[in-house]
Amino acid sequence: MEIDFYKEFSHYTTVALLIITQEPDTYQSAAIEAAKQLLQGRIITPADREEAEQHFTQKSDTQSAEFSRMNIYKEQITNVLEPVIVPNMPLDPAKWFKLFLWAYGFFYVWILYKVIRTQVYFLHCKDCGGYPSVWGGPINAIFLTIVFFFLLKNKKWAWILLVVSNIIAMITLVNEMQVLYQYRGVLPISSTWVVFRILYPIVFVSFMWRPVIATFFGVNVQSKLRSLWAGLTLGILYFAVLEWVI
Numbered sequence: 001m002e003i004d005f006y007k008e009f010s011h012y013t014t015v016a017l018l019i020i021t022q023e024p025d026t027y028q029s030a031a032i033e034a035a036k037q038l039l040q041g042r043i044i045t046p047a048d049r050e051e052a053e054q055h056f057t058q059k060s061d062t063q064s065a066e067f068s069r070m071n072i073y074k075e076q077i078t079n080v081l082e083p084v085i086v087p088n089m090p091l092d093p094a095k096w097f098k099l100f101l102w103a104y105g106f107f108y109v110w111i112l113y114k115v116i117r118t119q120v121y122f123l124h125c126k127d128c129g130g131y132p133s134v135w136g137g138p139i140n141a142i143f144l145t146i147v148f149f150f151l152l153k154n155k156k157w158a159w160i161l162l163v164v165s166n167i168i169a170m171i172t173l174v175n176e177m178q179v180l181y182q183y184r185g186v187l188p189i190s191s192t193w194v195v196f197r198i199l200y201p202i203v204f205v206s207f208m209w210r211p212v213i214a215t216f217f218g219v220n221v222q223s224k225l226r227s228l229w230a231g232l233t234l235g236i237l238y239f240a241v242l243e244w245v246i
Contacts, residue, residue, distance in 0.1 A: 005034035014042045018052040093216035101151060108148050115141045159217035160227045163208050166201040167231025171239050173198060 009017060009031070020027050020035040027035075115137035143165070150158035176197075207213065214224060 003030075005031045006037060009034055009038055012038070014039070014044055014048045015051045015055070017042070018044070018048060019055055022052070022056065093212055096213075097154075097216065104148065104151060108144050111144055112141055154217070156218040156223060159208060159214065159219045160223065160230075163205055163224075163227050164231040164234065166205045166208075167228065168235040168238060169201045170205070171232070171235030173201070175239055 005028075009020070012020075012035075017035040017039050021032055021039065024032060118137050143161075147158055147161050150161065209224065214220075219227075
């Protein structure tokens with residue numbers, strides 16, 4: 001069904017018609033032609049032209065402001081991500097830590113919600129009394145709470161616990177991948193998730209190991225080596241227990 005633009009625009013103001021004629025990227029050629037025909041029967045005052053010009057000036061200013069805002073967001077994201085991707089890039093630890101704290105806070109709330117929901121389920125489940133996983137959630141929540149506390153206090157124990165836990169995750173990942181491969185026909189496994197699961201602890205530990213980050217948390221070389229040995233020892237022990245149980 002064709003639109004009768006001449007009839008449609010007949011009640012438009014002179015300023016609105018002027019705007020339509022100057023926006024070929026927004027309106028169809030038939031709409032622009034109809035606006036021009038209507039303007040031929042109108043008296044266009046200098047005030048009408050000035051108001052139309054003000055519209056385009058405001059539109060241009062709005063687009064410039066949005067473009068500048070997007071550039072600011074892009075620059076902020078680049079400032080955070082480039083030091084992670086490119087190790088030689090300069091890094092502002094305070095800026096990175098603020099963003100990490102927000103991300104960890106959201107993750108912490110999400111984990112607490114999942115733990116509470118799971119515990120409520122187990123409380124109402126009559127046949128789940130001896131299920132061992134009932135303790136996994138609360139233990140994880142307690143660990144995350146301790147880490148979150150140290151992060152808020154900007155203590156070196158936050159760095160130590162995060163690095164040690166991710167080193168353990170890197171080691172036990174071997175067992176996890178074995179289980180996933182064994183049940184690949186049963187479990188719906190996303191290749192993207194597997195790649196993320198493998199790369200995340202490696203990238204995270206590498207980033208936290210950087211001298212500027214370790215120094216920000218007050219961690220010296222000796223503490224870094226102790227954390228490395230603790231993570232490796234606990235990871236190997238945990239891996240051995242998983243292999244023995246499974």
